[in-house]
Every structure is written in C-alpha cells, then in structure tokens.
Amino acid sequence: MKIRTLTLSAVAAMAIAPSAHAERGSSGHVNIIYWQAPSTLNPYLSGGTKELESSSLVLEPLARYNEKGAMVPWLAESVPTVENGGVSADLTTITWKLKPGLKWSDDTPVTSADVVFSWKYCTHPEGGCAQNEKYNDVKSVEALDDLTVKVTFGLSKPFPYGPFVGAQSPILQAKQFADCLGAKAPECTEANFGPIGTGPFTVKEFRPNDVISFEANQNYRDPAKPAFATATLKGGGEATAAARSVLETGEFDYAWNMQLAPDVIKAMEAKGKGKVVAAFGTLVERIMINFTNPAPGLGAERATAKHPHPILSDITVRKALSMAIDRKLLVEIGYGSAGRPTCNVLPAPEIYKSSANNACLVQDVEGAKKLLEETGWKAGADGVRAKDGMRLSLLYQTSTNAVRQDFQALIKQWWKEIGVEIELRNIDASVFFGSDPGSPDTFQKFFADVEMYANNFDGTDPEAYMSNWSCKQAPRPETQWQGNNMPRYCSKEYDGLVAEMATTGDLNERARLAKAMNDKLMQDYAILPLVDRGRVSAHSNTLGGVVLNTWDSELWNVADWFRKK
Amino acid sequence: MAELRQNPLVEIEGLKVHFPIHAGVFRRHIGDVKAVDDVSLQIYEGETLGLVGESGCGKSTVGRAVIRLYELTDGHIKIDGRDISHAGADELRPMRPAMQMIFQDPQASLNPRMTVSAIIGEPLDEHQSLSPSERIARIYELMDQVGLNRSFANRYPHEFSGGQRQRIGIARALALNPKFIVCDEPIAALDVSIQAQVVNLLEELQKKFGLTYLFISHDLSMIRHIADRVAVMYLGKIVELAPRDDLYADPAHPYTQALLSAVPEPDPEHEAKRQHIILEGDVPSPSNPPQGCNFCTRCPKAMDICHEIEPSFHAVGDGRYAACHLLEDR
Amino acid sequence: MFNYTIRRSLLAVPTLLLISLIIFLLLDLAPSDPTANLPLTIPPEVREKIRQSLGLGDPIYIRYILWCKQFFINEPLNILEHIFGWQIGGDRLRVLSWQTRSPVVDLIVQRLPQTLWVVGLSYVLGIVIAVPIGVISAYRQYSWFDQIGTFISMVGFSVPTFFTGVLLIVIFSVWLGWFPSIYDTTHQVTDWSSFLVQVKQMIMPVSVLALFNAAQISRYMRASMLDNLNQDYVRTARAKGVRERIVVLVHVLRNSLIPVTTVIALGVPQVFGGAIITEQVFKVNGLGQLLIIAIQGGDVPVVQTLTFIFALLIVLFNLIADVLYGVLDPRIRYD
Ligand SMILES: Nc1ncnc2c1ncn2[C@@H]1O[C@H](COP(=O)(O)OP(=O)(O)O)[C@@H](O)[C@H]1O
C-alpha cells in the first residue's frame, strides 16, 4: 500500500514537471561531461557508475527510482505489489506487465522474451556479470505471454524489486545479445558498445574511455521526446575541468559529480553561467572501529575475532572518540553544499532515518575528556592517556584522497586534545579498495585500529546493507578476507534483528527494524558516521528539466530535458 | 740580403688583441686576456718570417689577427698596401683569396662532412665562376700540386692520414692563388717522418708561386730550416726580431738566449760547449702581465729598471730589433 | 650498414621478448585489481566472478603465453586480413581490454589520430622553433637573445605542463573565450570552417607541448652549435672567404645537427606514448590518457600491450638514431 501511494505521488510529480516542448529534436544538441570516461555501454559488464549512467540514455529497466527514492513504472505498466496482486501473498513471485506497443530503437517490438533473456544474460555462470546480485535468489523468470513476465524466487522475498528495477538491471534486446552469453560476452564488442535500447537516445558512435555520440531514438514511446535531437557525453579529465566547462566556459550543459572543494565550486558558480545542484542518498563517510587486535605479532590470527582489540573493546574510548569530532566543521571544509553532518549510518530514505542519535552533531571535547578520566584513562607526561600500562595510541588509515587527508589531520588534532595519540596512514585507493587477498593494505584486512571511507547501498531497500554488520560477515582468513563487516562487530541482538527483517514484508515494520539496527550500531559506537555525502552536479542555465536523482541514474529523466529559450 | 727586399707585403703596427673575461651571474667584464699586446712587424714579399715562442704566448692569435680572423683591439694591419684593420666581413671577402692560412690540426680544420673535392672546391665556388669541368680540373691540378692522388677526390677527411690531411689543407689554401699564407704550426701534429715532407712541399710551393709565409712554430730547429727572418714572442709581445743566421749565431735578448740554449747543436763540438740557461718559474698569466718588462719575472739578467719600465722595441743592429733594457744603449 | 641494421634487428627480437616478459611479471606483481574501482555496493562474490571471467584465475605462465599468442600471432594476422582483405580464418581471440571488453589494438588505433595530431604536431613544431633559437643563441652567445632564450627554455622545461595548460585554459577559455577547454575527438574536418575549429581546439594543447619540446631541443641545439663554432674548420671556412651565413648555416649547422638528430629520433617514441598530463588537461583522450586510465583501472592487457609497444618503439628508434648517425656522419661506419 505504501509503495503504491509513493508510486502515485511520483507519477503526479512528473506530470506537473515542466516539460515545455512538444516536438522531438526541437532543442538541438546537448553536451554532457563525465570526468570519468565510460568504458562500455553494457552495464552488465561493468559495475561502474559512469557506465551505468551513460547507458541509461539507451537501456531502460521495467521500473526505476525517482528523485525521492520512490519506485515509478518505466517499461512496465505499473509497479507490482501485494495489493495489486502483482506480488504473490507468500512473497515468492512478482509478475510484471510491459507497456503495450513498446519498440526497440530498431523498430522491433519489445517482448517478455527480452526480459527473460536479460536475466539469463546476467546470471550465466561464465559471464562475470557485475549486476549478478540484483538477481539473487531468482529461481526462474518466465514469459507468461508477450507482455507478461513472472519472476519466481527460491524463498520468500519481502523486497522483490531487485531484478529489472533501476539503472543496474535494464532490459537488453534478446536478438542483439543472443550470441553473447557467458564467456562470449566480451567478444560482442559491437553490441556492448552500441546496445539497442528503448531509451530516448540511440548510440551513434562510442569511443571507449573518451566520448559517446547519441541521436534521438525515433521509436521512443513518447513522440514528443526527447527534446534534444543529439547528445554528446564526453568523458575524462578531472572534476575541476568538468565544472569549469559548465560553469565558466559554458561549453557543456551538464557535468556529473563535482567532487570539489566548496570554495572552488562557489567561485565558479559566481560566473553566472550555470547552477550547482545537490541531492542526498545513502552515502556516508564514516570511521570504522576495529573490534579485533591488528597487532602484527599475532600472525595469522591478526585482526580476527580470536583477539579482541586491547583498547577499542572499551566502549568509553569509542564513545569519546565520537564525541571529540566536530562533524559540522568537517562538512564545511570537505564538502560544503555536497554534505551534511550525520549521526546515522543509515541516513535515508526518510522512513528509515533515525533521530535517536543526534547528540553527536555537537562536538564535546570536555565531555570526552571527562569520560576517559572517569573510566581510568589517565593522561601521561606526554599528554597521551594510558590505562593498565596500555597507551591510548591508534593507527588511523584511509585511502589517498585530498579530502580524506584533510579529515585525518583534523580528527587527529581533536583526538590529540582528548589524549589519544594517532598515527596516520593513507593507501592508494586501488590497493585499499582492491581485494587482493595477498595485500595487507586492503580495507577488508583492516590491519589498523580505525579506518575511514564512504559506503552506500543501491536502491532504497536497506536490508542487505544493514545485514553487513552481522557476525558472519566479518572478513577473516576462512573467507579469504571477504565480507562487509569491517569492524568485526558481533552482537546476538543485532543478528536477531537481521534475521527478523529477512522475513518481514510490511514496509513500516521493516522501517522499524532498520532504525533499530542503525541505533544499535550507533549506540555501540561500532561505526562513527561523519558526513552524509550528497551528489553534486552542475548544469547550464539554459538546460531545463534536470532533476537530480541519487537513487537511480542521474540521467534518468534525460527524455524530459530541454533547452530554455 | 734583407736590404734587397725592402718591399713589405704585410705591415703590422701596434697590434693588440685582447679577449674579454666575464664572470659572475651577470657576466660582468672583469678583465682581459692580453693575448697580443702591441706587436709591430713587417713581412717582406717572398720571404718566410718565422714566429717562435712558448705555447700560449700569442703566436696563433697574431697569425689569425693578421688575416683578420679576429677583431683587432687596437693597431693596424696592411696587406699589399691595403689597410684591413677594420674592414667589415663584406669588404674582407674579396681580399680573402690573397691571404690564406694553414692550420695546426689538419683533422679539426677540415669539415668532417665535406669531401676533399668539396673542401678544395668551396673557395672556387665562392670567389670564381668556373664551369663544372673547369672546376674539377682545377681541383685535380691542386691535388697534383700537393701530391694527392686524384682518385681520393670523393673521400672524406677522416679517411686520410695526418700528412695527407695537411696536404688537403694546403691544397685548399692554394686554391685561390694567394700571395700570403699564415702557416700556424702546420707540422706540429704530424709524425717526424712526415714533417720533412710537408715542409719540403711548402718550400717547393713557395718557390713555384712566389709565396710569402708567416711560419709559426715552437720548434726552433724547424724555424732555422725554413725561415729567412725570425721573430721571438713572449707573453703577447715580440722580444726580438732578426735575420735567421744572426739570431741563431748571436741571440741578443736574454729570452732568445735561453730558448736557443735548449736546442741541441748538430755539431758535436758546439754541442759540448753549449751551456744551458734554465728559466725559473712559470710564464705569468696574459690577463695579468707583470709591471715593467714582461720577461722580468724570469729573466736571469733582470735589473731594477726591468720591474718598472717597459723596454721599447728598438733597432739593435743591422735589421735587428729587440726589447730589452740591457740592449738599450748598444 | 645494411648488415648492421639486420644484425641489430635480429638482436632486438630476444630483447623485446624479454622486455615483454618483464613487463608482464612486473604488472603481475603490482597490487592492482580490475574490480577495485567498482562501487562498494558490488559484493565480493560478484567481483570474484568478474575476475574469473577475465582469466585471472589461470596461472601466470598460461596468461603470459596467451598474451604472446594473441599479440604476436593473432593480432598481426588480423592486420594482414584487414589490409589485404584475406580470409585466413580460424577462431582467433584478440587481446581484449578488461575495462572495455574490446580489442586493445582497436582502442590504440582509435586513439592514434588525436595523439599523432596533437603530440606529433607539437613535436614537429617544437623542433621547428628550437633549431633557429638554438642556432641564434649559440651564435650570439650571452646576447640578450640568448639570455631570454635560456630563460624561456628554463621555464618551458621546468614548469609542468599541467600548470601551463591550466593557465592557458583560464586565460584563453575562461577569460577570453577564444578556444575550447575541452578537445572534441569526434570533430571531423570537412571544410574550411571545420578546419578552423580543429585549429582552434589544437592551439592550446599543441603550444603547451611545443614549448616543452622546444625548450629541450633548443638546449641541445645550442650546446651542439657552440661545440662546433669553436672548431678549426669553421675558421677554415671563414679563411676561405665563405659568406658568414653559409659558414653558420652550412658548415656549423650541418655538423651540429648530427647529435641533435639523434636526440630528436630518440624522442619520437614519446610522441606515441602520448603526453599523459597534457592529454588529461585538455581531454584530448589519446594514447597517454588510454594508458593512465588503464593503469588506474587495473586493465592489465591494455597496460601490457601499450608498454610493450612503447618498448618496441624505443628499440626501433634507437636503431634508427644509430643508423641516422651513420648516414649523417661520414666518420661513423658500421659493419
Ligand atoms: N678566443 C679566445 N678567448 C680567450 N682567450 C684566448 C682565445 N684564444 C686564445 N686565447 C688566449 O690567448 C693566449 C694566447 O693564445 P694563442 O695565441 O693560442 O697562443 P699560442 O698559439 O702561442 O699557443 C692564451 O693565453 C690563450 O688562452
């Protein structure tokens, strides 16, 4: 029921959105710049944001998320729910109905066979499909008739909107990719570089890691759209240059993801050529606490549950570390309008957002000192606190990145004030986030006391994300150091909440559980959230119709974009 | 004999060539190398004037300045009656054929990327307008004159021996029928066995074409063999100038005496009587010559006056000149 | 000379094979993961599957032999087919990029035009500027011309291109709006006005690089001219009464160009290497940018193939430099 109202309101919102022009192609040409260049247009072969978003001009899913995180039907007639009978009562099947009369850009009809094929394509065991997770637990996808598809799950799926929803799992044309299954996938260069789609644009030329030229899709379902006859998506360079090309020189109309210092953006915006737009999703910059002892002396048992952390097992230390941080200042220095302070690891969508932890928004150095003092952490001659001969000295690691190094320096200073000695370390992102099990420097191995990075989840449903901190998700030698529970946090109570959510279908009930999990993590100080990071993009003053969306592709509504007169 | 040839081809008067010394970040001018400092000479038509002196005393600079390969700091040079002291490049070029130079290092003085015929032919192209066949005929003729096999015409300098290379250099110098040739140590870089051949060639050509030579060398025996008159240089100045036989029989200047005392005598009787004068100390720097006589710091006969007043270059006998206070009232 | 060239070429074959092996081993040792740049939302199992599909599960010697086969046999056969329209047939797997899943050689071919245009032109321009500057600087050593030339080449040499590039963009794109700040690789020159557009978008990257190249080459030129100007053969030429212009431009310049030619020839592989930073600054997206993106993305086949091609070019141009030296300088003889 909830989903339906969300859907309806979204449809209503779209109806009143200003789409001023009535003729396809009347707005001419639009220039889009992505400072990371797309390397393929097949989103199944690359999980990168740049590939997902650039291909979203061409390939479309059955339903997608709007800017509020609500699901809207796209190629489907409506979003199936239990109420409308689209989702079975036992939550094991979902039945989608395609809009009638849909055409591929090559003028052939879109049928349920294409939907079934897309599932087969991504789940082929040798294909290395980057979006495999979207099809988790899917037992079968069948075409009931030309326009109807039934997805059956192997278990009861309270949130059955993984397959075919959002930019990550669009529909491929079965005819085009028929010979590209499994190991053959990478050999189909022509198809991967020029997929036939249903979206507002078709690929005219694709130059990998450089530029894409698009033309309006003459078979697009709305005869009045897109307003632009052609589009260019240029890739490469860095964020500053991309921002400059929109805000200062006006060569481009839209620039994606301006990860820039706040003052730089302000100065550029002052030129008056374009606007900066921000939107917030679930991306949170956070500090992870290591609950296990990373001392090198422990050999193979280093950073495993066998050895609890000698300092950080003490909750008062974790709490004091959190209290000493001035999150507002971090936002101001690092993100400006692209960030806001947060005390939750799950900051959105609105229904999942807890307000129980907001105390952390105010820095309290004195309180932190007092707390440590009271629990027996006494300052030594050098100002560093110690207890039972254990010095309060920590190794703080993160990836190499200017903003992160600024944060490290600031936080080191604050922690020094409360008597904690910090050693800083930064590791190249490709190593830090790499999953080479042989490397000691990955964020999963976590051979440090605290580490900082940002993470989020796809779509709007937090279930999988929140289950990251269950005991069994801890990276350890037995799992080849795979797993998402970096803190190696382990709580029976928390695992119980995870299990409960896995069997709960009601949305309100799910929201209550998610909030409880978030609060448990926050109040145990297992994760110290710092900044809720938004997406910041820029568009020219003459480009109309832009609605920034963090829940789906930023270019999700490119069909509605138009040139302002 | 000298009196008979009172027809000077080259007249040098008060020649000074100073090279500026720069130093520091802004390359300020902090002094000069006085490579040639007030030299006056005359070279008579058809004679060979030998110029001797230790290495670094300024012989080459004189030689190059005479044919205006250097700008003069001061003084005058007349060749064949024409003052070329300050002639510009365009004015000099038509006069180049008359005055030529043979260099010490036959390897370095030949452009490595030009063939023998190109080297010899270039001055012909520059100053005469010959047809291709005339040109090649002239090149062959010159090669014959210096004893080079015609078949070598298209070879490069590095393919020849030192003596042959010097022959190329001579052929090149002869190409335009010069009157006056500066031979700057033309044999110093050659094997002893070859030296005589080249010297004989030079003498032969002199006879044949009536050439006038300024023959520069540090080898007193060679000068004795070839020169008619000899000028002795020390630290940028001529200290003595005399007809050859007079100079060798009776050197007037203490420096000449010291130089000659070091030359072995062919006659064993004389050789036994010969007494060595060993000069003490080093040659002073030409950028900072001593006050008074340039030779005073090393002169075995130096007097007080030598340290104060520079001796003038004056006649000390029949066609003989020297710069020494000892000889002033002789 | 001919025998020498043949002998050197034959010797290059094992050298290059060894180089390719070393590159391969180094890349394998380097901690890089082609899935590292994917969003964290992609779970590790999926990443592992992606790596398997890229062939990372095979032992290293298999991967090396496969690459050798693909690069040394399959790709040349492909090129032959392409040029002569033959049908050699057979199912040949080409060297595939991990990021784009497309043949590396095609990527390189696609990048080559803009790199050759921008970097190559700047190299040619750099030489054209550098030679006269070097000649005049040396001929008028310590004159104001020489001092300014020295200063400019010092600036050109020491100020990084990412600085000069951005400076030019700010001045000419942002303030004056004369030139585009972003290079359009899809632009086609079809007529006069599109040619002007092409010239406009090339001006800034080309001049930044040309300044850098000219700075370097003019220094070599100057030094070499100075060496030669003091040689006796120059004095000989003057004594011959040769015009000064000919003395300098024929005698001195020709001899001075010998070492400079070598330096220029040895610099050519850099042209193909692209100008990583300048390409990045102006979004020229040539070979340099291809390499840097491949390195960042852990795209080993692209890095391997590109580095190997650079190695090949370096070996080739070393040989060319040596042969040129022999051709230009009659004193050098190889046999
Ligand atoms: N081009 C020059 N610049 C500066 N100093 C020079 C130059 N040529 C010669 N000299 C200096 O002038 C002095 C005389 O040199 P040079 O005439 O070559 O002597 P010599 O030929 O007698 O050996 C030496 O001290 C030499 O260093």
Ligand SMILES: [Mg+2]
């Ligand atoms: Mg000399």
